[in-house]
Amino acid sequence: IIYNFENEADQFVEPGFRLDQSHDDIGLVAGAQQSEDLKLPQGTAFMWKQDYVLDLNTHIINYTTDPLKAEGYINIYTQPTGTASQEMQALPVPNQEIYIPNDGEEVTAEQKLQLPFGNIWIWGMLGHTHQYGTGYKVWTLDNSGNKDKLIYNASCADGLPECASPFFDYQHIPTRFFDPLLNVNLVNGLIHEAKWINNGPRDVTWGPTSEDEMMILGVFFTLDTAGVSTQTAKVDPERPLAIYPNPFLNLTKVFLPDRSQSGVFRVFDSTGKQLYLQACPPDQVSIEWSATHVSKGLYIYQFQLANGQLYAGKLIKN
Numbered sequence: 001i002i003y004n005f006e007n008e009a010d011q012f013v014e015p016g017f018r019l020d021q022s023h024d025d026i027g028l029v030a031g032a033q034q035s036e037d038l039k040l041p042q043g044t045a046f047m048w049k050q051d052y053v054l055d056l057n058t059h060i061i062n063y064t065t066d067p068l069k070a071e072g073y074i075n076i077y078t079q080p081t082g083t084a085s086q087e088m089q090a091l092p093v094p095n096q097e098i099y100i101p102n103d104g105e106e107v108t109a110e111q112k113l114q115l116p117f118g119n120i121w122i123w124g125m126l127g128h129t130h131q132y133g134t135g136y137k138v139w140t141l142d143n144s145g146n147k148d149k150l151i152y153n154a155s156c157a158d159g160l161p162e163c164a165s166p167f168f169d170y171q172h173i174p175t176r177f178f179d180p181l182l183n184v185n186l187v188n189g190l191i192h193e194a195k196w197i198n199n200g201p202r203d204v205t206w207g208p209t210s211e212d213e214m215m216i217l218g219v220f221f222t223l224d225t226a227g228v229s230t231q232t233a234k235v236d237p238e239r240p241l242a243i244y245p246n247p248f249l250n251l252t253k254v255f256l257p258d259r260s261q262s263g264v265f266r267v268f269d270s271t272g273k274q275l276y277l278q279a280c281p282p283d284q285v286s287i288e289w290s291a292t293h294v295s296k297g298l299y300i301y302q303f304q305l306a307n308g309q310l311y312a313g314k315l316i317k318n
Helices: none
Strands: 002-005 026-030 054-056 089-094 106-113 119-128 133-141 147-153 176-185 190-197 216-222 242-244 251-255 263-268 274-279 284-288 297-305 310-317
Touching: 026 089, 119 133, 119 147, 147 176, 147 190
Parallel strands: none
Antiparallel strands: 002 026, 002 054, 089 216, 106 190, 119 176, 119 216, 133 147, 133 190, 242 251, 251 284, 263 274, 263 297, 297 310
């Protein structure tokens, strides 16, 4: 789980392993319950503020009685400021009012998510329980507040609603990604449901360790779909985008893929400032760098077709 500190006064936490488990004044950035790539739809990006301080919360199960050395890694890929059409947002929906007695009987808890600001477009969602979990599902709600459409089932591959052989693995609960993005009216809302069977030594409630339990729904969404594409970019292997020379001194040429659609070619510096823009009906762009007065260093280019297909990469000026 990747958090940020919402209160700047809390950003004094020293880098390294943190013994304090308090999760006050933090906001969810992203999360996953198995190794996977969060490849955002074209035209979207998470917001990363300058000097962001992140809290990386990695859960490791130790099956021994000895201390276990373990590591978790994330790679974050950035793009220049202002080049995404929509901000990808993350919303955690915890239900802390859970009680699971150790009687071996299945316990079910439900919670509604209803907000007054209307439509969101969901890209991904995932549920979360601990070891006693036996299921996690999410439905949309109709105008009367009743369950309407099942949209997430953690017991099925990729979180799809139905499967022939459901199996719930609390250690590897899947994320469901929606293509196209799923439009949900939060005035009607969602309802998430978790199930548990407690065969342990004691009753359990909400808590941070594997001896406790949790019920959390995570939702990744945008507030609009303008400029967003979930289609994977396909590059013609016989005519890819090419730049020559690169590195360059004063002149470089960009050979664009042979497409009937128009596009826009942009160049940004490392701060996200746009240095160059050209509409591209032709298949070649020549940039006279001597006229731009740019200094030596690394620059980012983007070429976006009208259909949303995006090419991006690095330019180096000697």
